[in-house]
Amino acid sequence: MIRWRSFLPLLWAALATSPPLVRAGLLPVSDRRVNYSRFERVEVSVEASCVHAMLQDVSGLMWICTDKGLYNYDGYRAVACHARNDLTRVQTHCAAVIGERIWTGTDRGVLVYDIRRDRYVADSLLAGQTVRSILHAGGAVWMGCSQGVWRYDPKCDRLDRVRVERGHEEQGVYSLHADRTGLYAGMFDGLYRYDEAAEAFVRLGPAQTHSLFVYAICPDPLRGCLYLGTQQGLWRYEPGTGLFRSEGGLRHAVINDVAVDRDGVVVLGSDAGLILYDGRTMRTLTHDARSDASLSHDDIESLRVDRAGNVWIGTHDGISLARYGQTGEKIALSEFTGSGYGMTITAMMQDSRGALWCGGPSGVLHVAEEGTSCLHHIRSERHPLPHNCVHSFYEDGAGEVWAATDGGALRYDRPAGRFVAYPVETDRYNAEWCYTLAEDGRGRIWIGTFSAGIFLCDRARLLREGVGRPERNLAGEIRNGSVFRMLRDARGCIWALYYDKGLDRIDPEGAVEHYDLARYIGTQVIPTDMALDDAGFLWAGFLGGVLRIDTRTGEALRLDFPEGRDSEVLAVGCSPEAAWITTTDGRVWCVDRRRLAVEPVPVPLCQYPSVCYERTGDCMLLGCVDGVLRIPLPFADPSAPPCRPILTSLSVDGRPWAPVDGGGEPLSIRYAERIDLPHDRNDLELRFASMNFGPRGSEKYAYRLDPADGDWSPVAPDANGVSLLNVAPGNYRLEVCMTDRSGHPVPGTVRALRITVRPPLYRSAGAVALYLCLAAGAAVAQ
Template structure:
């Protein structure tokens, strides 16, 4: 934390007000014009000395930045941030960096890795100044074009480029080591050179101001401007004495800021006068250092100055600067004092590029939350970071803070901390430094609940009276370990102990009354572990315990108990009470270890119950307070929840918003008389006014940032070979692509996307939908990628929308038309070609049939004879097959009974019997076909022909019988073909049924005797087998496997399936641990038994499973891995059901636990047989 001594702070205020009075006296009208800005910067000045009004967040190599020195920053038209470093060009989308570097063998790459400056032209493309040439980057095509100095007048004048400037008319200006250049021909690389006659022409900066004048700064020859004739003219500005210009930028009201290597100038161009600002050793409001690297004016008209020793903010109303310096003790200070670039994006985030320390950013929309913590090197900070309680004293001047390291008095006006500590050997000091609760009586004395008794502190003298437990003395507190205390309207002190119940002390007589839990008395306090005491506006005394809430009933001197009751919606959601607070509507908020309850004080009914299921970030609610606008603040273990009583919704804030951490402490919440909220936790405390939590109103632009095939990114113009042909999948970057055409074989596709709002990008939220496949939107939190597999050919539209860090959604989002082309055999032209081929085949076949009919008549007799013989053989084979089937059936029955497995045999017989019935039907149909065959009359016809062979021609042509015989032969072909086809069809059916019988028998035999049969086995042996198969990867990644195997009965399971399940779960645990990389990589295995079920749990300390994914984790196709397909856990769930077991998953903030439940008896398994058979039928 940026802490300065109070003396420095007072000196600063004295200087500040002295200068302010002087300016008001001289320039009253101007000061009135800057009143609003004055108040804003006054708050900044005060906050800087004691608090974090500016919280800088850092990006460096760990976030993907290619190099830590950042001389240039810009934002493109889509909203991506671009960072020019000394190690290449970086594009940032809030999730990851895309790096572009120089490639020695690629002329379309960056001309040099060292980037000095960038500008964006009217088409949205980038012009990049490097140490070796000028580079043009076409953002849509992701291609570079290089411009180098050549021995011709039209080329750029030097390869060392210091700066670029893009005009609104499309003109690009280039400042080089050897002159100023104006681009006139982008395609051919034509430049017009401008130079100073007899000068060195080492131009460092080029800039066009708001009036339209172009300025150019040199390093050694001063400041130039472009005159009306388009020539460089030396500026004649009074007071501008330094000739080494480093930076130029617009100022307020027409002023111009010019940075040099020895100070900063504020120039009035109309009067040609300059004011110099330099570092002054005895003036903390002066410039921090004279080497000025960059000047920038943001959208709030704030002027920021980056120097070689810190960042400066100029205050025009006082003509002074506020300094921001790197502080290694403060992770929210700037990362380096070497500031080289500044840029404000379109959503009001200020980006700060340093030399060798990466990027810093500060958002004007981030929450104005002050943060106080212990700084061992500061003379004015908290005494300890673990905060337990706040109290505003009676005069409102001080906030008293209980910590693990003593009592702190915080003066709200001066920002000074004063400590009260335990002094060994001094009985008038605190008895313990652990202060859990603070109360103040009417006389002004403070009463403290500590880990060692009650203390009464006189704030003026610092003297302490101790009230400690004394053995065998009932007139003392019953236990020294205390948790809470409160003072009632009569002045009595109510004291909560951690194991001996509730004590009440009369401070006048110093006598004690004790209340303890009595299990035989329902009117006693519900537990002797008392956690909280709260006195409401009607003087009711509420007592929270580990076993419920209690209301003291003074007329009976007993308690009414409130606890969780199953099935009662008006009872507490949980009985372990952590904090109690009355809101402005007279309702009682009760924080527990399982949510928050809102209790009606009159009826004692619970009106509302809040948990993770309806808006809280976590179920453990430690601290509660209400502000003056009726919003309720709930500190949990995963952030701060703010309940808006008007909208009845929660807003969630966490460490990323500037909080001390995500975990708060029990009771550490306060709203001061001025309306300021105080929230304490394990890393200090925060203060803020409700208005300081104003949300980010900016709707985030949404872009698709990457497209992948088979988990590999597809580059622009990246040719992909397919069946001997090359095709360009992307002609432009995926961000600039409207329609994407893919082949049916591109069956694993992925999209990445981003909301280009950089306030807190980790809190941006996403939802996606593939129209034509998804029926509803898929809300996926902060995950920014999705994968689809095996999409059917057709037309789709991929849509994605996003919300910023405060939940403001871009409902329109972005979209991409997706067309998946079918294989050639599913195309229209292929269908048409098939119809034409089929038609041609029919015509040709008809003609062939006419020609062959005569030949077939001649062969008819031979064919009939052959068919008759074939039918005889078929019948013979069928009889043999039937005989063999009956024998097999008999053998199977005998085998099943001998094996004691009647249920299997019955199933086999049932299946075989059905098939045999079908076989008998087919044989009967063949027999009937043979009986009714036209061949029956063929023998008679042949005999008749043999009798008249001598007069065959006369017999056929002239006799009635002969004519009928000819007609009979001509009509015989078609019936015989039908009979032939019917017999062949029945024969094929018979063959299939015989094969089916064989398959049934084989399958049932396998089921009866193979490894797929469920059997009793040792679960411990199976675990050891699965671990041995994973031993290589476990040793390679140095994982520790901890086993707790209790004695259990053998389980009923399929051996092969169980091995598959265990390997899958061990593999997932290993991958989760490797991804998070905790200090100790641990897989915990536990086996235990409850009645006739055995439980196996596998736990890891990886990153855990997000809550929104818990219900989908066993769904087919669901995965959170970019390269996954979502089949592993789905198959595990199916196998467990097939074995009559269950699989469950649990996950908290860290790690996940998978639990397998197995039956141990055949009885339990047989009870599940119907479910098992149904499952097998479905699958």
């Protein structure tokens, strides 16, 4: 057995209150919203691997300083702010947003980028120096470089060197910070504060702090101090008392940057991983080669908490993003197994003991009630399976767990810790391709197969003899030999769902009733999965919706999905309050059982082929590739409030197009209110983003082109653009907005762009006027 090291108690008791990887020493899960158990990779550029700094402008756009220049990122793609051979493609260490410009500190001094016009301005400051920190404070721009501190006054265009106390004028400056307690500079030999009376920086602290190389300064309003990232770990400075002290026992760690997240956790970017500090204990997270959801690199250069609370981690291999307030958290399969064994979890069940069973095409994962886990597969010597492909699990009335596999029906022998196969066959059929299992009230096991119908076997005899002698084989009575799912209702009837042939209800005597699905969903679609709730309602998912069937009366209610109606249902499951449905387009739908309202669940777009309610922790589990998505109940939508989308790019006839302002100067599409195009440049592609940086597919948009479109058209999930092809000459108004869960436009989120496509010369107003004059002249001449 494999001890599940990350979850010392039973997963489903402990996980109900704590997520993996971040239990010890951190805030309780109910109070924590930043998910450090799973990081998302943000691609910047293959060549720009090292991220030195990140910042966010007033529109929400992220700006990224790399070893190959400045980039911006809108949540979908990163765009370089330089040409490939441009002199601005230089190592950029820091940046500050000042008005509509970004001041960047580089190896070639300070370069200024005009956000409004998307270009660098001609002039630069401190050419030839390496500038590692920039701060806008008191109406001036302060710049820390390799040879001290400089101050630029934009009002009078004056650049001055700032004095540092005698003997320290040539010190390199790596960080600058200003708050109500003063203006601070982190240097090679400690922390300095600007003395306005002396007009100079003065070193703070006792002698033992004078050897600190201060890389970063971060205020913590909750604790009323400044945290210092140094080459001797984390230090804390209290401006009110002047007290310095080392924190967390990290004297030999290099802390390159420090941030405080929305949960109050102090986040440290070190040269050996990400460190989380709650004021009492430290926990280090590092890159794991087995998981693409781990940190991209252990050497961390920069940190940034955006306006939505997400934590951005700049490393020597791009950016890792820890999201704030996700609906669910991904638990990697490796957390169970401690290995790189892979599995797509297509079947899940929690048994009456509290143990979890996960199956798929690669075997079975069993997480026992005492917190141990075990893999069963065809190559295992201790826990072998006759076949790796597992379709479903079932627990009988005696608490025995069964697995339906391509190797037949298997029962878990608890004392032996392995599965036992029970061959079942008649003269004509066998139950090798077993897909589903059930038990009736007469002590019989029902075995549904893919090609041989349903076998009814006496359970006691089957266990005693080890070989099935079926009492009956329902192959001729049912619709189809390919049985996908069987469920038993409160009256003892078995509901059987088939591949491509619909649904049957089979009474305890074996009489088969073909259920009339066409009455509710027509003849073109059939259910692809189903689940039974504790109130006796059967939920059958079909293409574009779900059917709720009252098993007592046979009456049904059709509920359509608000969108994505061309997507097949992958899995259906039930919690005490709702039915949960996953679809092939990566969506998850939740149907409130009382209100019968169908709502999307904001989770990452992914195919989830299995659904399971975990009652111990009151959460839903969605199986996926190499892991499980866990959603605590009741789930709350963590999405940032809808906001007006920002236009981020415009292409005309497949090429980037820059609008111009009233003076003919280039203008970023983010600031454009209108564009003017010739008649032969009329294929447009526009991209936009909310800048909330939510999970892919969680933010939905709609658009319309007035007067060509009367209604709003939804933008496809995981898309952030529209294409307008062959737009006829005329005046238009393109509107883009965010939509709610039901697909309706959210008021106050409309972004409009006026588009004019000029007619060809022969159709212009002047040409028409000339034609009229010529026609009039011809008429007079006659």
